[in-house]
Amino acid sequence: MTTSQVAPPLNIVADENIPGLDQWFGDLGSITRVPGRTLTREQLMNADVLLVRSVTEVNEALVARTPVRFVGSCTIGTDHLDTDWLESQGVAWSAAPGCNANSVVEYVFCTLAALDIDWRGRSFGIVGCGNVGGSLQRKLRALGIDCKIYDPWKTDNPDSASLEAVLAQDVICQHAPLVKAGPHPSLHMLNATALERIRPGAVLISAGRGAVIDNRALLALRKREPRFTTVLDVWENEPDIDLNLLQAVDLGSPHIAGYSHDGKLTGTRMVREALDRALELPAAEPADASQAPQAPLSTELSGFAAIRDLLLAMYNPREDDARLRAAASEAENDGVPMKVAFDRLRKQYPKRLEFPHYQLAQAPNLDDATRQQLAILGLK
Numbered sequence: 001m002t003t004s005q006v007a008p009p010l011n012i013v014a015d016e017n018i019p020g021l022d023q024w025f026g027d028l029g030s031i032t033r034v035p036g037r038t039l040t041r042e043q044l045m046n047a048d049v050l051l052v053r054s055v056t057e058v059n060e061a062l063v064a065r066t067p068v069r070f071v072g073s074c075t076i077g078t079d080h081l082d083t084d085w086l087e088s089q090g091v092a093w094s095a096a097p098g099c100n101a102n103s104v105v106e107y108v109f110c111t112l113a114a115l116d117i118d119w120r121g122r123s124f125g126i127v128g129c130g131n132v133g134g135s136l137q138r139k140l141r142a143l144g145i146d147c148k149i150y151d152p153w154k155t156d157n158p159d160s161a162s163l164e165a166v167l168a169q170d171v172i173c174q175h176a177p178l179v180k181a182g183p184h185p186s187l188h189m190l191n192a193t194a195l196e197r198i199r200p201g202a203v204l205i206s207a208g209r210g211a212v213i214d215n216r217a218l219l220a221l222r223k224r225e226p227r228f229t230t231v232l233d234v235w236e237n238e239p240d241i242d243l244n245l246l247q248a249v250d251l252g253s254p255h256i257a258g259y260s261h262d263g264k265l266t267g268t269r270m271v272r273e274a275l276d277r278a279l280e281l282p283a284a285e286p287a288d289a290s291q292a293p294q295a296p297l298s299t300e301l302s303g304f305a306a307i308r309d310l311l312l313a314m315y316n317p318r319e320d321d322a323r324l325r326a327a328a329s330e331a332e333n334d335g336v337p338m339k340v341a342f343d344r345l346r347k348q349y350p351k352r353l354e355f356p357h358y359q360l361a362q363a364p365n366l367d368d369a370t371r372q373q374l375a376i377l378g379l380k
């Protein structure tokens with residue numbers, strides 16, 4: 001059966017951690033919610049549609065000889081989908097490109113704020129310049145900040161540079177996907193040699209995929225000489241991350257850079273739109289277009305101190321770091337497996353709203369230039 005021969009009512013099997021399922025898919029049929037990490041082929045024996053997030057490996061072993069005709073991943077990353085196999089079987093698929101890119105960019109600026117690092121006057125290097133890296137690059141340019149980017153598929157970018165040059169900047173932001181084959185694999189692209197190129201006093205923020213950095217090499221370097229500040233949101237072997245590496249980094253989080261409420265809901269909406277196209281259904285009506293009311297913020301501070309405090313009032317990555325370290329202690333002392341604790345943190349993640357939900361109500365000491373910088377970051 002081809003995708004266009006599948007019509008509602010549909011049997012939909014979905015990762016229980018996808019928000020907005022009823023709003024965006026409830027009109028299409030029945031929804032069975034399952035844990036994405038342990039999803040089995042048996043659970044798909046009556047499914048027309050499979051909806052996942054990044055923790056489900058979707059491949060021949062999971063989908064072969066099931067009625068699934070559409071796979072949607074409500075995420076940016078697609079390394080968990082065997083898209084070649086799906087296409088070879090005529091199974092339509094879609095992810096949600098860019099859905100949480102702004103969330104990741106906000107995470108980068110909030111991380112620097114949490115470290116009390118004034119980004120003005122520092123140079124940035126961006127590894128991977130797609131929706132996330134490109135959005136970060138545009139914001140940096142608008143702020144008048146120098147940046148170099150390494151993206152082997154975007155060599156016409158005006159800031160394009162070698163990986164070596166990018167790693168020599170003051171703040172290095174890793175936003176590459178996990179690519180294991182082809183001319184430009186990213187698996188362990190930041191190996192021991194590459195990591196050695198990072199300057200003393202620099203900052204490395206990794207929010208692409210964990211295995212782009214050789215985690216063992218990073219740990220060895222950190223143990224030998226913690227020359228640069230290291231921030232990891234993504235890890236090798238998630239959810240069973242290396243607790244020694246967590247101890248050795250300056251800030252760590254359980255893969256939540258893209259976990260703004262807005263980013264997650266956008267991912268769900270984008271997959272519904274893709275399903276409508278694949279099934280040739282009329283476009284779905286927005287489930288709830290109402291915007292959250294704007295929350296007022298105020299500061300008596302001026303300059304970077306004001307920017308820092310306002311950003312941290314909206315999102316403070318130190319809270320994620322503290323929760324992850326508490327989970328690691330639980331794993332070490334109370335026998336709760338780290339992979340369970342890591343996934344629990346992600347499942348119970350607090351509702352985080354992006355900057356445009358906030359409004360700068362009172363800030364008597366802010367000059368125009370600082371106000372403009374805040375506006376570029378998304379806070380009006």
Ligand SMILES: NC(=O)c1ccc[n+]([C@@H]2O[C@H](COP(=O)([O-])OP(=O)(O)OC[C@H]3O[C@@H](n4cnc5c(N)ncnc54)[C@H](O)[C@@H]3O)[C@@H](O)[C@H]2O)c1
Pocket residue numbers: 076077078097098100101104127128129130131132133134150151152153154175176177178179184185186189207208209233234255256257258259
């Ligand atoms: N931490 C998080 O919560 C989070 C959130 C969103 C996305 N991500 C990850 O970040 C990645 C990037 O997101 P995006 O929206 O920018 O994706 P994207 O697909 O829009 O862009 C990826 C970019 O990486 C480039 N690229 C490919 N191979 C590369 C290599 N070897 N070296 C450098 N660049 C390379 C591509 O040319 C492309 O421009 C995603 O694939 C996903 O894995 C993580």
Ligand SMILES: O=C(O)[C@H](O)[C@H](O)COP(=O)(O)O
Pocket residue numbers: 017053054055074075076077078100255256257258259
């Ligand atoms: O690829 C993405 O969109 C992000 O990495 C996303 O935040 C992953 O979240 P998960 O699917 O693991 O819940």
